[in-house]
Amino acid sequence: MELAVSLTPPEALLIKPGFLRCYGRVYIGSSFCQNLLPAADDVRRLRAAGARALTLATPLLTGAALKKFIKTLERVLETEKEVEVSVNDLGLLAALRRRFRGRAVPLLGRPVSHDFLRMSPEFLKKFFREYGIKLLESDEAGMVGNLPASSPLKISFHYPLEYLAMSRLCAHTGELSAACGRGCAGVQAGLTRPGGESLVLRANAYFRGNAPCPHKAVERLVFTPRCLKARGC
Numbered sequence: 001m002e003l004a005v006s007l008t009p010p011e012a013l014l015i016k017p018g019f020l021r022c023y024g025r026v027y028i029g030s031s032f033c034q035n036l037l038p039a040a041d042d043v044r045r046l047r048a049a050g051a052r053a054l055t056l057a058t059p060l061l062t063g064a065a066l067k068k069f070i071k072t073l074e075r076v077l078e079t080e081k082e083v084e085v086s087v088n089d090l091g092l093l094a095a096l097r098r099r100f101r102g103r104a105v106p107l108l109g110r111p112v113s114h115d116f117l118r119m120s121p122e123f124l125k126k127f128f129r130e131y132g133i134k135l136l137e138s139d140e141a142g143m144v145g146n147l148p149a150s151s152p153l154k155i156s157f158h159y160p161l162e163y164l165a166m167s168r169l170c171a172h173t174g175e176l177s178a179a180c181g182r183g184c185a186g187v188q189a190g191l192t193r194p195g196g197e198s199l200v201l202r203a204n205a206y207f208r209g210n211a212p213c214p215h216k217a218v219e220r221l222v223f224t225p226r227c228l229k230a231r232g233c
Contacts, residue, residue: 001218001219001220001221002024002025002219002220002221003022003023003024003025003220003221003223004023004024004025004026004027004055004156004220004221004222004223005020005022005023005025005026005027005222005223005224005225006026006027006057006158006222006223006224007026007027007028007225008028008029008030008036008203009028009029009036009037009038009039009042010036011225012026012028012042012045012046013045015049017049018050019049020046020049020050020051020052021050023052023223024052024053025051025052025053025054025055025220026046026051026053026054026055027054027055027056027057027086027222028042028043028046028054028055028056028057029042029056029057029058029086030057030058030059030203031057031058031059031086031088031109031110031111031137031163032059032111032163032166032202032203032204032205033059033166033170033203033204033205034058034059034060034061034062034065035170036059036203037058037059037065037068037069037072038056038057038072039072040072040075040076040078040079043056043076043079043080043083044079053084054080054083054084055083055084055085055086055107056072056073056076056083056084056085056086057086057109058085058086058087058088058089058092058109059088059089059109059111060088060089060111061089061091061092066089066091066092066095069092070095070099073085073100073104077100077103077104081103082102082103082104082105083103083104083105084104084105084106084107084134085104085105085106085107086106086107086108086109086137087106087107087108087109087112088108088109088110088111088112089112090112093106093131096131096132097130097131097132101132102132105132105134106131106132106133106134107133107134107135107136107137107156108133108135108136108137109137110137110138110139110158110163111163111166113136113137113138114138114140114163116136117136117138117140117143117144117153118143121151121152121153124136124152124153125152128152134154135154135155135156135219135220136153136154136155136156137155137156137157137158137222138155138156138157138158139157139158139159139161139162139163139210140162141157141162141210141211141212141213144157144213144215144217144218145213145214145215147215147217149216151217153217154217154219155213155215155217155218155219155220156218156219156220156222157212157213157218157220157221157222158222158224159210159211159212159221159222159223159224160209160210160211160223160224160226161200161202161207161208161209161210161224162207162208162209162210163205163206163207164199164205164206164207164208165205165206166204166205166206167204167205168204169204170204202224
C-alpha cells in the first residue's frame with residue numbers, strides 16, 4: 001500500500017525537515033481551488049525536502065487557469081521525467097493525452113470521480129484505457145467498499161476528510177476573484193450543519209470526517225493534515 005500526504009502550496013512552506021520521510025508520495029496543489037495550483041518552484045522545493053514521488057493536484061479550471069497550468073507542467077517536466085496529475089477538468093485531461101502522454105500520468109480527482117465511480121465498469125475500463133488514467137481518487141468509503149471483488153478500478157483513497165461540496169466563491173473573503181492572498185493556508189474551520197453534523201471548511205470546500213477504506217481495490221492512501229500550524233509540522 002502506497003502512503004501519500006496532500007498539501008496545498010502554502011502548507012508545503014510550513015513543513016519541517018523530516019516531515020515527508022513517512023510518505024512515499026506528496027500531492028501538491030488542490031482539487032478544489034484554482035488559486036492553489038502548484039508551481040514548478042513548489043515541486044523543486046518538495047524534492048529538496050525529500051519528496052520521493054509527486055502528484056500535481058488540480059481543480060476545475062477556467063481557460064486562463066488551464067493555460068497557466070499547462071505552462072507550469074512544461075516547466076516541471078524540464079526536471080521531472082514523469083509526474084502524476086490529479087485531474088478534475090476534462091479539458092485538462094484531453095490536453096494531457098494530446099500533449100504530455102507518457103510523461104504526465106492522469107488520475108481522476110475526487111470531485112469528478114464522484115460521478116465516474118457510479119458508472120458501469122465496462123465504460124470505466126474503456127475510458128481509463130483511452131486516456132491512460134492510472135487511478136480513480138475517492139473518499140467515499142461506502143461506494144468503494146461496495147465495489148465487487150472483480151472490479152477493474154484501482155483506487156487512491158483520501159482521508160480523514162470526505163468531500164461534500166465546494167464553491168467558486170472564497171469562503172474566507174466572500175469574493176470571487178483571481179487575486180488571492182491565500183488566507184486559508186494551514187487553516188481548517190469547524191462548522192455545524194443543521195441537525196448537528198460536524199463539517200470542516202478547507203479552502204473553498206466542505207468536508208466531513210471519514211476513515212481509510214480497507215477494500216483491496218485501494219492501492220494508495222492519501223492523508224490530509226488537519227492543520228499544519230496547530231500540529232507544528
